[in-house]
Amino acid sequence: MKEKGDLVELSSYVGLKEKDIVSVVGAGGKTSLLFQLAQDIKNNNGKTLLTTTTKIYLPQKEVYDFLCIGENEFSKYAKINEKVVHVYGAGVNAENKLLGLKERQLDKLVMYFDYVLIEADGAKEKQIKGWDNHEPVVYGRTTKTIGVVDIQTLGMRICKNNVHRSERFCEITHSREGESITLEHLFNVIIHPQGLFKGAKGEKILFINKAEDVYYLDKAVQLKNKIDRCCPKALDRIIIGSIKNNLYYV
Numbered sequence: 001m002k003e004k005g006d007l008v009e010l011s012s013y014v015g016l017k018e019k020d021i022v023s024v025v026g027a028g029g030k031t032s033l034l035f036q037l038a039q040d041i042k043n044n045n046g047k048t049l050l051t052t053t054t055k056i057y058l059p060q061k062e063v064y065d066f067l068c069i070g071e072n073e074f075s076k077y078a079k080i081n082e083k084v085v086h087v088y089g090a091g092v093n094a095e096n097k098l099l100g101l102k103e104r105q106l107d108k109l110v111m112y113f114d115y116v117l118i119e120a121d122g123a124k125e126k127q128i129k130g131w132d133n134h135e136p137v138v139y140g141r142t143t144k145t146i147g148v149v150d151i152q153t154l155g156m157r158i159c160k161n162n163v164h165r166s167e168r169f170c171e172i173t174h175s176r177e178g179e180s181i182t183l184e185h186l187f188n189v190i191i192h193p194q195g196l197f198k199g200a201k202g203e204k205i206l207f208i209n210k211a212e213d214v215y216y217l218d219k220a221v222q223l224k225n226k227i228d229r230c231c232p233k234a235l236d237r238i239i240i241g242s243i244k245n246n247l248y249y250v
Helices: 010-014 030-043 071-078 103-112 166-173 183-191 214-230
Strands: 021-026 048-052 055-057 066-069 085-089 097-099 115-119 144-150 203-209 237-242 247-249
Touching: 010 030, 010 237, 021 030, 030 048, 030 085, 030 115, 030 144, 048 097, 048 103, 066 071, 071 085, 071 103, 085 097, 103 115, 144 183, 166 183, 183 214, 203 214, 214 237
Parallel strands: 021 115, 021 144, 048 085, 048 115, 066 085, 144 203, 203 237
Antiparallel strands: 055 097, 237 247
8 A cells, every 4th residue: 555655646546548438337426536536637637537427516607617518509519629528518517517418418528538437326415326217328439438426424313314315225225224334234235236346347446435544544455455355356446545645545
C-alpha cells in the first residue's frame, strides 16, 4: 500500500486507458468518484463525456467545461475538440436532476470522446442499497464497471431510512430489517449475482470508499481479504481509499 506522500491519481489505480467507457454503480461515493476521474483526465489532456443512464443532480460549474441539455445539441457540442469535461443530459426534471441518456444516444456520442464516464445507478442519496430488477443501467459498450461500497455503513441499522430498497438488500444479504450491517452483509452485497455487479460489463473493479481512519481502513482490508480468499476470480481489481481525502490503496 502507498502512503500519503506517494499520492497517485485515482485514474491510475483504476487503470484507465484511452477510449475506456466506465460505468459506476453502487452507493456511497459514485458521483464524487466520477468527478475525480474526470479531473484526472483533464489534468492529463483528455476529452471526457460525463453523463448518466439514470438521474444525477446537476453538477457544480467548477467540475465541467461544457453542459449540454437536450439531444438536439449533443452533436454540436461533441464535435468541439477541446480536451475538457462535457456533461450531457437528456433534460432536467423538477428535482433539478439531469436525465439520463439512452443506449442509442450514447452510441452516437462515444466516438467523439477520449473517455466516457457514466453514473449507471441510483441510491436516493443513501449510503448503501439493494437492486430492483431494472437496476443498474449499464451501457452495453462499457469497458470497466466500478462498484462503490461505503465501508462506513458498517454498524448502520438496516431500515428504509438508511438503505435504498432495504427489502431487496435483505434478500441479497440474508439479513432482516433492524439488524446492523456487518462485513458479511457487505461481502454478500458485492458477490451476490443480484448485487453490486449485476449486469456488469468489462473489467469489474471494486472501490471500497471512506476508509478515512485506521479503524475503517482495517475493516476495508478485512473485506478485501475475505473476497480474495472466498472468490479470488470474482473481481479484476479492488481499490481501498477515500475520495474525500484523495487517498487510495491497492
